[in-house]
Amino acid sequence: MLIPIYMGYGSVLGVVLYLAYNDFINNMGHCNFELLPKWIFQRFPPLKYLMYTPSYHSLRHTKFRTNYSLAMPIFDYIFNTMDKSTDELYERTLIGTEETPDVVHLTHMTTLQSTYHLRVGIAPVASRPSDNHVWYMWMIWPMACLSMVLAWVYGSSAFVVESLKLKKIMMQTWVIPRYNFQYSLIRERESINRLIEQAISDADGRGVKVLSLGLFNQERQLNGSGELFTQKYPKLRVRLVDGSGLATVVVLKSTPLDTKRVFLCGGGSKVAHATATALCERGVQVIMNQKKEYDMLKLRVAESSTAYLKFSSDEIPQIWIGDIIDDKQQMGAPRGSTFIPTSQFPFKKIRKDCTYLSNPAMKIPEAMQNVHTCEVLAVYICSHCLFAKIDDLVA
Structure with missing residues (x-):
C-alpha cells in the first residue's frame, strides 16, 4: 500500500x-x-x-x-x-453449543453506523453512545453501506449479537437484520413481521421464558405492539412484552415531584397514554392541544380523574412529555422548560435554555456479566427488570 x-x-x-x-x-x-x-x-x-x-x-x-x-x-x-x-x-x-437463554430482547439495526456499536464491531466505538461520533467514522461508511445491502438481501433471520448474565438469569440480544428507514416502508412490513414471527417461534421452541420487542418491532402500526402474534399463536409459552409498563415507571420517576401541570405533546404511544393516565390519577393536570389524541385519551382515564385532563391551545406549562416533539414545537416552549421523552429515541436538542432528559433507561446492575457494549444495553434493561426490583434499577 x-x-x-x-x-x-x-x-x-x-x-x-x-x-x-x-x-x-x-x-x-x-x-x-x-x-x-x-x-x-x-x-x-x-x-x-x-x-x-x-x-x-x-x-x-x-x-x-x-x-x-x-x-x-x-x-x-x-x-x-x-x-x-x-x-x-x-x-x-x-x-457450536446452543444455549437457551431465559430472556431475549428482540431489537433491530438503527442507523448505518449502528453496526459498529455491536460487540462484533469496533471496540472503541461500541463502548460509546451512538451520538458520540469518532473522527474516522466517515472513512468506513462504505463498509456500513455494504453491510446494509447484504443484510437487506440475505438477512433471512434474527441473529445473536450479545449474551449477558445477571446472577442465574441468561439473557441474549437478537437483532432483526433491518434498519430504521425500512420500518417506515409499507412494502417492508410483511417481511419484517415474518422475521419477527420467526424469531418468536424460535424462542418459543428453545424454551425462552420472556421475549421483549424492542424499538420499532413493537410499533402499533406494524403488529399492534405484538398482539398480532399472540392472537395468531394463543398457545405461545414464551411471554411477549414490550417494556411499556416499565418505561412508564421511568418517565413518572423522571417527572419532578412538585409538578402541578404538564404538557403532553404527540402522545399517541402506549407509554405516553399510560404516563398521562397515571399523572391524572396523581392529581397532576395534563394539558393537550391535539383534539384527536385528547378524545382518545379521555376514554382511557377514569371518571374520577378526567377533570385533570384538559384540552387547550393557550396554556403551555414548562414540563413537556411526549414521544415526538419536533423543532417547531420546541421553539414554542417557554424558557426553562424540561423535555421528557417517552420513546426509545431522544429529542433533538435545539434549545440551550431548556433541559433535555434522556430517553427511558435504567442503571446496569453491578452483578451484570459479559458487558462489552454501550448502546445495545440501553434498550435491553427493560427485559432485565422483569426479574429485579424496579427501585433498585431505575437511575
Whole structure:
C-alpha cells in the first residue's frame, strides 16, 4: 500500500477499503466465534485461502508450527504448514453449543453506523453512545453501506449479537437484520413481521421464558405492539412484552415531584397514554392541544380523574412529555422548560435554555456479566427488570 503512495499512484478509495478490510478481518479473527457461514466458502472456494477465520487463528496459538500466515492462508497451504484439523474445527465451531437463554430482547439495526456499536464491531466505538461520533467514522461508511445491502438481501433471520448474565438469569440480544428507514416502508412490513414471527417461534421452541420487542418491532402500526402474534399463536409459552409498563415507571420517576401541570405533546404511544393516565390519577393536570389524541385519551382515564385532563391551545406549562416533539414545537416552549421523552429515541436538542432528559433507561446492575457494549444495553434493561426490583434499577 505504501509503495503506490510513494510513487504517486495511490488511490484514496483503495487506502480506505484496505484499512476497512484489514480492520474487519482483525476484529473478526479475535471475536472467538465463527461469523462467516459455510455457504460463503462453498460458493467462493478461493476465499478460504485469502482470509482467515477465528478457528484458524485459534489453531495458530494452540498447535505447534501451524497456521503461520493469517493475512494470506494460501502460503500455509503452499508450504504445507496449514493444520489438518482447520476445516473440521471451523465446522464444529460454526455449529457450536446452543444455549437457551431465559430472556431475549428482540431489537433491530438503527442507523448505518449502528453496526459498529455491536460487540462484533469496533471496540472503541461500541463502548460509546451512538451520538458520540469518532473522527474516522466517515472513512468506513462504505463498509456500513455494504453491510446494509447484504443484510437487506440475505438477512433471512434474527441473529445473536450479545449474551449477558445477571446472577442465574441468561439473557441474549437478537437483532432483526433491518434498519430504521425500512420500518417506515409499507412494502417492508410483511417481511419484517415474518422475521419477527420467526424469531418468536424460535424462542418459543428453545424454551425462552420472556421475549421483549424492542424499538420499532413493537410499533402499533406494524403488529399492534405484538398482539398480532399472540392472537395468531394463543398457545405461545414464551411471554411477549414490550417494556411499556416499565418505561412508564421511568418517565413518572423522571417527572419532578412538585409538578402541578404538564404538557403532553404527540402522545399517541402506549407509554405516553399510560404516563398521562397515571399523572391524572396523581392529581397532576395534563394539558393537550391535539383534539384527536385528547378524545382518545379521555376514554382511557377514569371518571374520577378526567377533570385533570384538559384540552387547550393557550396554556403551555414548562414540563413537556411526549414521544415526538419536533423543532417547531420546541421553539414554542417557554424558557426553562424540561423535555421528557417517552420513546426509545431522544429529542433533538435545539434549545440551550431548556433541559433535555434522556430517553427511558435504567442503571446496569453491578452483578451484570459479559458487558462489552454501550448502546445495545440501553434498550435491553427493560427485559432485565422483569426479574429485579424496579427501585433498585431505575437511575
